[in-house]
Amino acid sequence: MYDYRQCPEDHYAYTIQPGDTLNSIAFRLENSVSRILASNPGIDPYNLRIGQIICIPACPPNHRPIIIQPGDTLYRISQQYRVTIASILEANPSVDPNYLRVGQRICIQTACAMV
Structure with missing residues (x-):
C-alpha cells in the first residue's frame, strides 16, 4: 500500500487501478495527459503502479x-x-x-x- 499523498487545493487524489493508463485516466476524468503530468512531476507515465496515488488538476488556472x-x-x-x-x-x-x-x-x- 502506498502512503497517502497530499494534493494541492485545486487538485484531487486519484488511486491507480488495474489497467489504468494516463490516456484512459485523462479521458475518463475529462482532463488532459499534459495537465496530469505537470501536476505529478517525477511520475513515470509508462510505469504506473496499482495503488499509486496521483493528483488530478480540478480545473485550469483562474x-x-x-x-x-x-x-x-x-x-x-x-x-x-x-x-x-x-x-x-x-x-x-x-x-x-x-x-x-x-x-x-x-x-x-x-x-x-x-x-
Whole structure:
C-alpha cells in the first residue's frame, strides 16, 4: 500500500487501478495527459503502479470547479456565474453542451466578464 499523498487545493487524489493508463485516466476524468503530468512531476507515465496515488488538476488556472445540478444548462450556468457559454466550452472541451450529466464536474472561469 502506498502512503497517502497530499494534493494541492485545486487538485484531487486519484488511486491507480488495474489497467489504468494516463490516456484512459485523462479521458475518463475529462482532463488532459499534459495537465496530469505537470501536476505529478517525477511520475513515470509508462510505469504506473496499482495503488499509486496521483493528483488530478480540478480545473485550469483562474477557474473553479462546479458540479452540474438537476435542471442546469450552459445558459443557466453562464448567467449564474457571469461567464460566456464560449468560455465554459473552451475550459471544458470534452463536455457535450447538449448532454450535461448531473454530478458532472466542469470548470468555470473566475475572472471573466460577460461579453
